[in-house]
Amino acid sequence: MQKGSARLLVAMAVVAVVVAGLLMGLSQLGGGGSPESFTGIPQDGTRLGREEAPVTIRLYEDFQCPACGQFARETLPEVVERHVKSGDARLVSETLAFIGPDLVYAARAAGEQDRYWQYAALLFENQGAENSGYVTDEFLTRQAEEVEGLDMGQWQRERKKSYDEELASVQQRADEAGVNSTPTLVVSGPGGEATIRGAVPIRDVDRAVEEVGG
């Protein structure tokens, strides 16, 4: 092969790698757990979706757990899109603080302004390595500043409150449901109850919702 052709082939390979990389990057933009995904869905504290929805999905999670982060980024947006937006199910975040309560307090403080889910999505999107010390006041504040419409003064005040009582109630519900790892989804409805463990794909949630939906 001539020198010119060889150069052309190398250039072609480089451009192909760049184009493929671009496609991969764009593919990651699709859907996603961005805070905008919750626009227009009723929220109350840690609940997302219509209060009278026939199916309840209790999501036992921990903000620093990597599998919870994976579930929040990969599957949760689909759960919201398919089951919560349609009004078939409501999601309740049951955050366990295995590692540290600061994140839970900050998220619950955002929940006081019905912006829990937007804040939680940002916490998972920007999740650092477990127990690496990434959860600083600055980190928590930076995420809060990203939440549209959040009154920062009120949030700062409320995150200093104690949510220990709420955390104890969550722990009690987790114990009763036999939750010993995160993420765990307890899906309940007129047709019964189903428990799903791990960062499962959407089809597992679809099945459980269908099963208990009656």
Added chain:
Amino acid sequence: MMDFREGHRGLRALLAALAAAGFAISAYLAWTHVSGAAPVCVGNSDGCETIQTSRYSEILGVPVAALGLFAYATMLVCAVLRGEGAAILGVFLALIGVLFSAYLTYLDLFVIRAICQWCMANVAAVIAYLVFGTVRLRLAGSDALKTADRR
């Protein structure tokens, strides 16, 4: 016996067949995506449907299968046409296809955790196209060199 010379007709026919197969599979998957129908999966598995309805099945609102459709159509034209230019363009598209398919296969196996036989068949088609397309390109390159020597 396949004819690898004389415009590499046999090789081009093979490339055209691979591109046509990829085009047909992509057309089917694009149709199921747009119509909302569940793709027929061997062994009644629901892997194809899981992948087709996942958040990765679209890029900026465009179904990934539709991108494949466009790429295979162009690769088919490249296979039909003679010359080094067509061979280069075919390999270029196949290389992008192989790299992007590797990424999609990673998502299937480790993120979505489902397997779709149609997607796997498409991966096989694009890898084969890249291999045989590269052979064609090499032959086209040596032909060009011989022509230059004769002058």
